[in-house]
Amino acid sequence: MCAFWRRVSLRERQASEGCPLTFDAVDPRGELTVRQAGQRGGTSTAGKHGSSFYREIGRRGGQARKGQLGPEGYAKLGRKGGEARKTQLGSRGYAELGRKGGEARKTQLGSEGYAQLGRKGGRRVAELIKRGKQPEK
DSSP: OOTSSSSBBBHHHSSSTTOOOOSSSTTTTTOHHHHHHHHHHHHHHHHHHHHHHHHHHHHHHHHHHHHHHHHHHHHHHHHHHHHHHHHHHHHHHHHHHHHHHHHHHHHHHHHHHHHHHHHHHHHHHHHHHHHHSSSSO
């Protein structure tokens, strides 16, 4: 049985059954580095729980963060992430990302659902334009 919770020498790992060495680099003393141990633990957790586990803890973490920041703070965080991604991808790459996202959403909602979403967005834009044209009080 693998001992993930303690430092294990290279010889000990190789000798133990069911615990193959999966990392190329080993520190000079023949022990796992912190990074390697973390990577091994993550691989083990993924094997035990699967991808749905990571989706669920990510969802819970997002909900907790949203609770901490509130709707406005969470929206601001999303905009900040979007700007960073836009910088990484460039304007063309970001446009392509948006196109792919729109296609995925259309597949989720179906043609009629996507059309309803478009009408809702159009009404919102018209409302904002109308509000912008009103004289200030």
